[in-house]
Structures are given as structure tokens and as C-alpha cells.
Amino acid sequence: MIDSGEPRNGPAAHMHGYLSRDGMPPRELLVAGRIEIKEYGGEVITGTVNDLVPNGSDAFWLLLDDGQRVSARRLLVTTGLRDELPDIPGLRDRWARDVLHCPYCHGYEVRDRQLGVIGGTPGAVRYAQIVRQWTHDLVYFTPPGTLSAVERTQLVARAIGVVEGTVDGLVIDGADQLRGVRLDDGRVVPRDALFVPPRFIPNTALLIELGCDVDDDGWVTTDATGRTSVRGVWAAGNVVDPRAQVITAAGAGSAAALALNADLVDDDVRNAVRELDHGFRPALTSNITSKESS
Numbered sequence: 595m596i597d598s599g600e601p602r603n604g605p606a607a608h609m610h611g612y613l614s615r616d617g618m619p620p621r622e623l624l625v626a627g628r629i630e631i632k633e634y635g636g637e638v639i640t641g642t643v644n645d646l647v648p649n650g651s652d653a654f655w656l657l658l659d660d661g662q663r664v665s666a667r668r669l670l671v672t673t674g675l676r677d678e679l680p681d682i683p684g685l686r687d688r689w690a691r692d693v694l695h696c697p698y699c700h701g702y703e704v705r706d707r708q709l710g711v712i713g714g715t716p717g718a719v720r721y722a723q724i725v726r727q728w729t730h731d732l733v734y735f736t737p738p739g740t741l742s743a744v745e746r747t748q749l750v751a752r753a754i755g756v757v758e759g760t761v762d763g764l765v766i767d768g769a770d771q772l773r774g775v776r777l778d779d780g781r782v783v784p785r786d787a788l789f790v791p792p793r794f795i796p797n798t799a800l801l802i803e804l805g806c807d808v809d810d811d812g813w814v815t816t817d818a819t820g821r822t823s824v825r826g827v828w829a830a831g832n833v834v835d836p837r838a839q840v841i842t843a844a845g846a847g848s849a850a851a852l853a854l855n856a857d858l859v860d861d862d863v864r865n866a867v868r869e870l871d872h873g874f875r876p877a878l879t880s881n882i883t884s885k886e887s888s
């Protein structure tokens with residue numbers, strides 16, 4: 595397992611939505627996972643894979659940034675995604691504190707507070723309607739002229755305030771808490787926390803270079819087990835699924851591991867039969883002999 599150790603939710607103090615691990619700091623989950631891998635004899639390398647290179651027809655080389663070269667018969671790529679935030683001064687500094695993106699992960703912690711949504715992007719109104727479940731005091735910020743009549747009606751119908759204008763900064767108090775959103779016309783709208791729908795950029799460079807198929811939006815395609823179009827290569831989690839949370843990314847990784855292992859066993863059987871055809875008889879691992887072989 596080779597991991598550069600920068601999980602997407604790393605900036606968050608606590609993780610939610612993972613039954614039995616609620617409130618755990620994200621890095622503690624990583625530490626626990628690494629310990630378990632080692633206890634089962636697995637090797638954990640902290641490093642970055644710069645390149646994946648086919649090694650013959652049935653294996654790969656993984657080239658690491660420190661010059662190491664690791665060989666593998668199969669690959670499971672789980673490199674995640676990057677969150678691209680709107681270009682608002684100070685927004686990135688507040689990320690995972692009082693600027694949030696996932697109402698399912700962190701909505702409960704800011705329930706009933708004065709919340710805002712930075713809108714104006716496709717799907718942002720629907721996203722605001724999801725955030726609305728956590729508070730009666732929600733303001734939707736959007737550049738002028740971006741709301742359709744239907745969207746405006748939907749927002750008004752659920753008592754979501756609409757502020758049209760250009761957000762040019764955040765107001766932070768002396769205790770380092772978000773207090774409001776500042777617009778370029780000088781207005782300040784008091785808010786305790788902001789939800790921002792980011793643009794998701796999957797970390798697919800390694801998969802693309804290997805030649806994996808992508809869909810019309812540029813996301814690598816997989817089957818239900820995570821198998822990509824390139825033989826021997828699986829992918830799971832946010833790198834192929836922007837909706838994956840920690841628990842579903844872990845589940846997808848587990849499902850891929852089963853399929854990957856079954857594929858390796860198929861390979862082993864094929865190789866063993868080939869050797870048998872060439873006259874190599876493997877020693878039986880026990881003294882049980884069947885009628886046919888005796």
C-alpha cells in the first residue's frame with residue numbers, strides 16, 4: 595500500500611457518517627488502517643507514485659518520487675480528488691472550519707445556525723435545498739442574473755433568503771470565527787458558516803496515462819467492482835466517484851479487492867494448468883489422494 599498521506603478530509607477536525615467511527619479525526623482512521631495492514635503482513639510505504647508502467651503483459655511497475663520501483667501484478671488506484679473552490683479571498687483558509695461542503699458530513703454540527711450557500715454554479719440551488727434541512731436561517735448568495743424563475747420560486751417557497759451580488763470576502767472576528775459575508779457593494783450579511791459546492795477534480799493522471807477509458811465528463815469509468823477498461827487495473831473512491839464518502843469509498847475499495855483477488859486466483863489457475871500441460875506435477879499439500887489421481 596503506497597500512500598502520500600494527504601486524504602481529502604485531512605483538514606477536518608472530525609469525521610462523521612462512518613457508523614462506529616463518528617467523530618474520529620480523519621488521520622486517526624489512517625493510522626488505525628496502517629497498523630492493521632502491517633499486522634496482517636502488508637507493507638505500507640509513505641510516498642507518491644509518479645508513474646505506472648506496464649511490466650510485460652501481466653504486471654506493472656510503480657515508480658515512486660524517491661526513486662523506488664515497486665512491482666505489482668494488479669493495481670487498485672484510490673488517489674481521490676481535489677476540491678476546487680470559488681475564487682473568493684480567504685475562503686480556502688476557512689475550509690473545513692466554518693466553510694464546509696458536505697451537509698451530510700458536517701450539517702448537524704452547524705444546525706440551527708445562520709448558514710449561507712455560495713451559489714451560482716450548476717446544481718447549487720438544489721444543494722442549498724439540502725442545506726436548508728439544517729436551519730431556518732439560510733441565505734443563498736449568487737451573482738446577479740444567474741437564477742431562473744423556477745429556482746427563485748423554489749428558494750422563496752422554502753424561506754431561503756436570496757442575496758444577489760458579488761461576494762468579495764469573509765468577515766472574521768477576533769476569536770477567529772466567521773461572522774459574515776462581505777459583498778463588493780459594501781453589504782455584510784451575518785453568517786456563522788458557509789456551504790460551498792466545490793468543483794471536483796479527480797486525481798486521474800496515473801489512470802489516464804495507463805489508457806483507462808473515461809466518460810464524457812472525463813471521469814474514469816469502471817464496472818460494479820471498480821475494474822477499469824485496462825486489464826489488471828481497478829479504481830475506487832473519489833477518484834472515480836465524487837459522491838463517495840469515507841464509508842462508501844472504503845466499501846468500494848473492499849469490493850474491488852475481492853474482485854482483484856479473484857482475478858489473481860484465475861491467473862494462478864491458468865498458470866498452474868499451463869505448467870501441468872508442460873509436465874510439471876506440483877506436490878500435493880496433504881496426503882489425501884482422490885480415486886482419479888491414485
Ligand SMILES: Cc1cc2nc3c(=O)[nH]c(=O)nc-3n(C[C@H](O)[C@H](O)[C@H](O)COP(=O)(O)OP(=O)(O)OC[C@H]3O[C@@H](n4cnc5c(N)ncnc54)[C@H](O)[C@@H]3O)c2cc1C
Pocket residue numbers: 596597598599600601602603604605606608609610611612641642643644672673674675677689690695696699700797830831832833838839840841843
Ligand atoms: C473538508 C472535508 C470534510 C469531509 N468530511 C467527511 C466526513 O466527515 N465524512 C465522510 O464520510 N466524508 C467526508 N469527506 C469526504 C471524504 O474526504 C471522502 O469521501 C474520502 O476522503 C474519499 O476517500 P478516498 O480514499 O477516495 O480519497 P482520499 O481519502 O482523498 O485518499 C486519497 C489518498 O491517495 C493519496 N494519493 C493521491 N495521489 C497519490 C499518488 N500519486 N501516490 C500515492 N498516494 C497518492 C492521497 O495522499 C490520499 O491519502 C470530507 C471531505 C472534505 C473535503
